[in-house]
Amino acid sequence: MNPTEAIVEREVRVDARPETIFPFFTDPELMVRWMGNSAQADPRPGGVYRIDINGTYIARGEYVEVSPPDRVVFTWGWEGEGSIEPGASTVEVTLTPDGEETLVRLVHRDLPSEDSASAHGRGWEHYLKRLRVAGAGGDPGPDQGVVQTSAQAD
Amino acid sequence: MELVGSEELSAGEIATHFEITRPAVSQHLTVLKGAGLLSERRDGTRRLYRARPEGLAELRDFLEGFWTARLDQLKAAAEEAEAASKRGRK
Numbered sequence: 001m002n003p004t005e006a007i008v009e010r011e012v013r014v015d016a017r018p019e020t021i022f023p024f025f026t027d028p029e030l031m032v033r034w035m036g037n038s039a040q041a042d043p044r045p046g047g048v049y050r051i052d053i054n055g056t057y058i059a060r061g062e063y064v065e066v067s068p069p070d071r072v073v074f075t076w077g078w079e080g081e082g083s084i085e086p087g088a089s090t091v092e093v094t095l096t097p098d099g100e101e102t103l104v105r106l107v108h109r110d111l112p113s114e115d116s117a118s119a120h121g122r123g124w125e126h127y128l129k130r131l132r133v134a135g136a137g138g139d140p141g142p143d144q145g146v147v148q149t150s151a152q153a154d
Numbered sequence: 155m156e157l158v159g160s161e162e163l164s165a166g167e168i169a170t171h172f173e174i175t176r177p178a179v180s181q182h183l184t185v186l187k188g189a190g191l192l193s194e195r196r197d198g199t200r201r202l203y204r205a206r207p208e209g210l211a212e213l214r215d216f217l218e219g220f221w222t223a224r225l226d227q228l229k230a231a232a233e234e235a236e237a238a239s240k241r242g243r244k
């Protein structure tokens with residue numbers, strides 16, 4: 001794989017059925033058993049996804065696709081940290097049964113890369129726009145992230 | 155990031171590219187610096203900024219480690235849940 005490609009792929013083989021594994025991506029009580037301290041989830045397209053990993057790192061995005069028991073896609077970024085804006089990258093999880101086991105494949109794409117300088121430009125514009133509103137004493141409203149904002153641009 | 159990809163610029167020079175205040179630009183630069191995506195150098199009273207491409211590789215390394223550790227945890231938690239549901243069905 002091209003090492004500069006802005007993608008992270010990971011797989012794990014789990015001795016459980018997809019039906020058992022799937023809610024670990026959608027049910028806050030189960031999410032905290034492998035992801036963090038606390039979680040909020042509204043598992044439907046456009047629904048919020050927010051996990052406080054360790055008090056410092058807070059991951060936030062929205063569900064894009066929720067197809068139990070084999071596929072869930074959500075956007076992803078860090079609140080306040082800056083390297084990936086909330087909602088700017090995408091995590092795609094597929095659960096493939098293999099005998100008694102399930103292959104869990106996670107692909108985290110649209111990560112910042114040197115090739116995505118223009119995407120960074122969009123990130124800048126998005127945040128600078130928000131800062132401009134906040135700086136003028138206004139409320140920029142809930143942050144919908146870069147991807148959604150560009151899609152809704154009027 | 156595009157602006158500082160190939161040359162060093164000061165916060166003031168960066169601000170001229172955006173219709174926002176200097177303090178707002180500085181605030182954003184601080185966030186990017188904290189994330190390791192931007193380097194800062196002092197030249198007299200000026201601070202000069204440049205994109206830090208190795209920050210992106212570090213970010214990917216971080217995420218690879220992060221997801222590897224998380225998926226190990228998922229495996230343990232899901233296998234425990236599966237075992238519990240099998241016991242429940244017996």
